Amino acid sequence: MNEVRVGIVGLGNVGSGTLAILAGNREAIEQKLGFPLRVTAVCSRAVHTKTLPEAFAGVLRTTDWREVVRHPEVDVVAELVGGTSVARQIIEAAIAHGKSVVTANKELIALEGAELWDRAIGAGINLAMEASVAGGIPIHAVLREGISGDQVMSLWGILNGTSNYILTEMEQRGAPFDSVLREAQGLGYAEADPSADVDGYDARSKLAILAALAFGERIRPADIYVEGIRRISPMDFQYARKLGHRIRLLCAAHRRDDGFLLSVRPTLVPVGSMLASVMGAYNAVMVKGRYGADTLYYGRGAGPHPTGVAVVSDLMRVAREIRSGSPERVSPFAHERLAQHQPLPVTIQKRAFYLRFRVQDRPGIIAALAGILAEKRVSLDAVLQEPCDTKDDLPFVITVEPTREEALREAVDRMAGLDFMVEPPLALPMEPQL
Amino acid sequence: MNEVRVGIVGLGNVGSGTLAILAGNREAIEQKLGFPLRVTAVCSRAVHTKTLPEAFAGVLRTTDWREVVRHPEVDVVAELVGGTSVARQIIEAAIAHGKSVVTANKELIALEGAELWDRAIGAGINLAMEASVAGGIPIHAVLREGISGDQVMSLWGILNGTSNYILTEMEQRGAPFDSVLREAQGLGYAEADPSADVDGYDARSKLAILAALAFGERIRPADIYVEGIRRISPMDFQYARKLGHRIRLLCAAHRRDDGFLLSVRPTLVPVGSMLASVMGAYNAVMVKGRYGADTLYYGRGAGPHPTGVAVVSDLMRVAREIRSGSPERVSPFAHERLAQHQPLPVTIQKRAFYLRFRVQDRPGIIAALAGILAEKRVSLDAVLQEPCDTKDDLPFVITVEPTREEALREAVDRMAGLDFMVEPPLALPMEPQL
Numbered sequence: 001m002n003e004v005r006v007g008i009v010g011l012g013n014v015g016s017g018t019l020a021i022l023a024g025n026r027e028a029i030e031q032k033l034g035f036p037l038r039v040t041a042v043c044s045r046a047v048h049t050k051t052l053p054e055a056f057a058g059v060l061r062t063t064d065w066r067e068v069v070r071h072p073e074v075d076v077v078a079e080l081v082g083g084t085s086v087a088r089q090i091i092e093a094a095i096a097h098g099k100s101v102v103t104a105n106k107e108l109i110a111l112e113g114a115e116l117w118d119r120a121i122g123a124g125i126n127l128a129m130e131a132s133v134a135g136g137i138p139i140h141a142v143l144r145e146g147i148s149g150d151q152v153m154s155l156w157g158i159l160n161g162t163s164n165y166i167l168t169e170m171e172q173r174g175a176p177f178d179s180v181l182r183e184a185q186g187l188g189y190a191e192a193d194p195s196a197d198v199d200g201y202d203a204r205s206k207l208a209i210l211a212a213l214a215f216g217e218r219i220r221p222a223d224i225y226v227e228g229i230r231r232i233s234p235m236d237f238q239y240a241r242k243l244g245h246r247i248r249l250l251c252a253a254h255r256r257d258d259g260f261l262l263s264v265r266p267t268l269v270p271v272g273s274m275l276a277s278v279m280g281a282y283n284a285v286m287v288k289g290r291y292g293a294d295t296l297y298y299g300r301g302a303g304p305h306p307t308g309v310a311v312v313s314d315l316m317r318v319a320r321e322i323r324s325g326s327p328e329r330v331s332p333f334a335h336e337r338l339a340q341h342q343p344l345p346v347t348i349q350k351r352a353f354y355l356r357f358r359v360q361d362r363p364g365i366i367a368a369l370a371g372i373l374a375e376k377r378v379s380l381d382a383v384l385q386e387p388c389d390t391k392d393d394l395p396f397v398i399t400v401e402p403t404r405e406e407a408l409r410e411a412v413d414r415m416a417g418l419d420f421m422v423e424p425p426l427a428l429p430m431e432p433q434l
Numbered sequence: 435m436n437e438v439r440v441g442i443v444g445l446g447n448v449g450s451g452t453l454a455i456l457a458g459n460r461e462a463i464e465q466k467l468g469f470p471l472r473v474t475a476v477c478s479r480a481v482h483t484k485t486l487p488e489a490f491a492g493v494l495r496t497t498d499w500r501e502v503v504r505h506p507e508v509d510v511v512a513e514l515v516g517g518t519s520v521a522r523q524i525i526e527a528a529i530a531h532g533k534s535v536v537t538a539n540k541e542l543i544a545l546e547g548a549e550l551w552d553r554a555i556g557a558g559i560n561l562a563m564e565a566s567v568a569g570g571i572p573i574h575a576v577l578r579e580g581i582s583g584d585q586v587m588s589l590w591g592i593l594n595g596t597s598n599y600i601l602t603e604m605e606q607r608g609a610p611f612d613s614v615l616r617e618a619q620g621l622g623y624a625e626a627d628p629s630a631d632v633d634g635y636d637a638r639s640k641l642a643i644l645a646a647l648a649f650g651e652r653i654r655p656a657d658i659y660v661e662g663i664r665r666i667s668p669m670d671f672q673y674a675r676k677l678g679h680r681i682r683l684l685c686a687a688h689r690r691d692d693g694f695l696l697s698v699r700p701t702l703v704p705v706g707s708m709l710a711s712v713m714g715a716y717n718a719v720m721v722k723g724r725y726g727a728d729t730l731y732y733g734r735g736a737g738p739h740p741t742g743v744a745v746v747s748d749l750m751r752v753a754r755e756i757r758s759g760s761p762e763r764v765s766p767f768a769h770e771r772l773a774q775h776q777p778l779p780v781t782i783q784k785r786a787f788y789l790r791f792r793v794q795d796r797p798g799i800i801a802a803l804a805g806i807l808a809e810k811r812v813s814l815d816a817v818l819q820e821p822c823d824t825k826d827d828l829p830f831v832i833t834v835e836p837t838r839e840e841a842l843r844e845a846v847d848r849m850a851g852l853d854f855m856v857e858p859p860l861a862l863p864m865e866p867q868l
Contacts, residue, residue: 021583021725028585031650034764130580136726138580145579146564146572149455149746151462216465274732277711291455292570292743295733298708299726309726312583320761327758330468 003036004319007068009090010080011044014104014131017304018078018311023053029316037319040073069094076318078311079103084111091116095123100322102314104131104307110205110221113212114333124326128314133206134159134283136299136306138313142287143213144332150289152214156434157251159206159264161281161301162190162197163229167247167266168279171237177230189281199228200264203251207264210285211253212333215341219253219262223343227265231426236356239384239397240268243354243430246276250431259344266428268354273434274298286434347406352381352430355398355412358422361391365420369398376411378403393422405429437470438753441502443524444514445478448538448565451738452512452745457487463750471753474507503528510752512745513537518545525550529557534756536748538565538741544639544655547646548767558760562748567640568593568717569741570734576721577647578766584723586648590868591685593640593698595715595735596624596631597663601681601700602713605671611664623715633662634698637685641698644719645687646767649775653687653696657777661699665860670790673818673831674702677788677864680710684865693778700862702788707868708732720868781840786815786864789832789846792856795825799854803832810845812837827856839863 006022008015022029022039030036041060044050048061062068069077069090077094079101081087087105094101101120103109109116109132120127130140134157143152158164162184169180181198184190196202204226212219229249240247250267253260269276274296278284283301288294300306321327359365366383373380378400385396400408408427416424440456442449456463456473464470475494478484482495496502503511503524511528513535515521521539528535535554537543543550543566554561564574568591577586592598596618603614615632618624630636638660646653663683674681684701687694703710708730712718717735722728734740755761793799800817807814812834819830834842842861850858 017725025583025585025725028650029583032582032764034762136729138576138729141575141580142572145747145751146575147743147747148466148750149459149463150743151459216462272711272713274708274711277706277708279706289743291451291459291739293734293737293740295570295572295731297729297731299729303727305725306727309581309584309723313579313581316582317579324761325759327754328468330466 003038005040005075007041007074009043009065013304014307015080017308021308023055041068043068076100084108100126100318102128106132110208117331130314131310150292154288155253157285160203163249165281174234200226203264207251225263225346259341268430354428356426359420361394376407437472439474439509441475441508443477443499447738448741449514451742455742457489475502477502510534534560534752536562540566544642551765565744584726588722589687591719594637597683599715608668634660637698641685659697659780693775702864788862790860793854795828810841
């Protein structure tokens with residue numbers, strides 16, 4: 001038998017999707033590889049009550065992941081439990097047993113990918129992690145192989161399907177954030193505690209992984225500026241449309257001579273750009289290379305089957321290597337000589353901004369705001385106001401010409417203290433490069 | 435020296451772009467690989483008058499490709515001359531010398547990729563061809579690795595940048611085909627003989643390669659139905675817009691239980707779809723998998739640098755293998771047991787159609803056309819007419835509900851013979867799946 005044998009740890013959504021694909025697509029997988037991929041062990045707390053695909057009737061079922069990683073008939077371990085504590089133990093134990101690992105674990109790879117990769121290289125095994133970011137988009141394969149000859153200068157992403165779904169629904173139906181969020185929770189698209197999605201932390205972990213791979217640098221989630229979508233309201237979409245833009249929770253990473261600019265924040269993107277066309281629970285990544293110009297990759301961000309495709313594709317790649325003998329490896333995370341850069345504060349970036357106000361109407365408001373902008377040497381570009389029948393809570397928008405964000409923030413802080421403000425101004429950057 | 439040594443044959447656009455990247459990105463390439471990639475020989479008819487990057491001052495320059503393929507200090511040969519005659523000799527000779535090959539050759543791979551791959555497997559070397567289709571998009575890496583665990587059911591592409599540029603300009607400026615084509619020729623975006631681009635043959639070769647890789651089947655360019663964009667006129671964009679669509683030269687490949695449907699033809703795509711957002715000289719490929727849902731890949735279709743990135747990325751991948759020892763290989767073109775299907779006539783496909791007429795106005799025209807449709811059991815959906823001040827050449831549009839194309843074609847042939855027709859009706863399919 002020249003098969004490669006797989007142990008699966010974790011039978012939640014991703015684990016079940018992976019098994020369904022390994023069963024349903026078995027013949028095609030064997031044809032592509034030239035040898036079979038055989039599941040020999042599965043582990044889950046509820047393994048004895050799970051119904052497995054018929055093809056896996058004879059596999060070892062266990063509730064103890066240690067049985068899988070040390071099983072003599074397991075060549076590669078798929079860690080699909082998520083989280084950072086047990087998952088780390090599983091991966092470290094598998095590496096210690098000389099077994100390659102396939103993981104879908106975003107949090108752990110974002111925090112400790114570089115350290116785990118060092119261990120993997122020490123042990124001569126592979127650590128495959130396509131499923132850890134944007135499950136349905138093969139962005140790891142693209143960065144690792146497809147465009148490896150290029151030097152990535154910028155990377156943008158829509159990396160959280162839940163928040164993109166919420167923003168799309170708000171735009172299309174003019175519905176407020178809270179009610180769309182509740183609907184999304186009812187439909188199972190958003191968690192009971194939605195913070196990771198709508199406050200940008202989930203997207204931040206993903207951007208940390210992608211930026212690290214794209215730049216070959218150590219980048220930690222804490223290095224990335226983050227701002228969520230809770231303050232966006234339906235009127236912002238109306239004003240954005242007037243300005244020829246849509247609002248997206250945009251992840252951005254730029255390489256500069258002196259370091260990196262890294263952020264996750266709601267951003268105005270031009271309506272004609274490919275990223276503005278990404279609707280609903282889809283994800284996309286746009287990469288700008290020094291040579292290859294811009295490329296974009298689009299697909300489902302999550303889901304048992306799209307993420308399962310990533311896991312199975314990684315298992316196939318690792319299996320090919322196990323059969324052919326281990327190649328030399330270089331960590332995708334930090335190429336030592338290149339790892340010289342620091343994250344820079346996003347406030348040094350120079351961009352146009354969208355400022356949305358809610359005020360108690362009275363004479364002199366524009367004069368007061370324009371005076372503060374002038375004082376901070378920020379150039380006003382346009383003033384927009386949609387018809388509105390209340391004087392107590394009047395919305396309007398000012399756009400400003402490209403300015404360093406630090407000056408703009410000082411201006412916005414000053415504005416927030418003015419007595420006619422109903423709430424502090426909302427300031428969103430506008431991204432002209434897309 | 436643990437370097438891998440590269441011989442480049444062909445110093446046109448792609449060859450020059452490749453050398454520029456190998457020189458400019460040398461340090462990052464070595465960091466990613468863990469060892470250097472060194473150019474040792476270059477060949478071109480004009481090699482002695484070319485200025486090479488300074489880094490390549492000492493390389494062998496020759497006008498005879500045989501010197502490159504048999505050079506003892508060349509481990510991998512990049513065939514960048516194009517065409518099907520000399521290129522085939524170069525690749526076959528390199529394989530015969532046991533050297534891996536990287537090629538950017540669309541025509542040759544479309545026609546003989548499967549045979550060349552059989553030779554490569556026999557010799558235990560690699561045949562890398564990322565640059566052969568949509569240079570700036572790493573679609574080979576995606577199909578080979580990123581989503582290899584999925585089963586591709588459908589693939590759509592915008593694969594000819596010149597025709598997409600022409601269609602985009604026609605739409606945006608309302609300019610006729612002939613004048614936009616002449617402009618494109620003046621700008622160097624279109625060849626003096628534009629047939630390969632505007633009649634769909636270039637896109638057809640690319641689709642033949644992608645469909646073969648996606649389905650693991652033998653697919654020849656001649657298997658693919660092709661129709662160009664010469665008959666599209668500015669009014670078609672106006673009518674399409676009214677219907678919520680744009681017109682794209684769309685490549686499509688569908689897997690069915692009984693075979694394949696393969697076509698390159700101008701098609702109406704919904705305005706909200708990602709493929710409709712592809713403007714100008716960009717390319718895109720959308721893939722629908724049995725498990726992974728739809729994914730899309732977007733970038734420059736051509737150009738020295740984008741295509742050079744594909745060549746350099748392939749060189750890096752092949753170099754890794756050369757250092758690690760040759761893995762087992764399975765041809766990406768035809769997995770024998772799966773190769774059971776035949777291309778089917780596109781006329782069996784059932785779709786909605788857009789029919790655009792130019793007629794001499796008189797009473798009874800709609801009645802005559804509707805009568806023919808009814809006779810062929812094709813259901814009329816809508817009739818659209820833009821204001822027009824001439825009675826001698828009056829355009830209007832009829833859309834019909836999904837129908838087998840064979841019935842529609844019979845109807846259109848009958849209509850073409852009616853005495854009030856200024857020219858035969860233009861029939862374009864509408865693609866609802868995008």
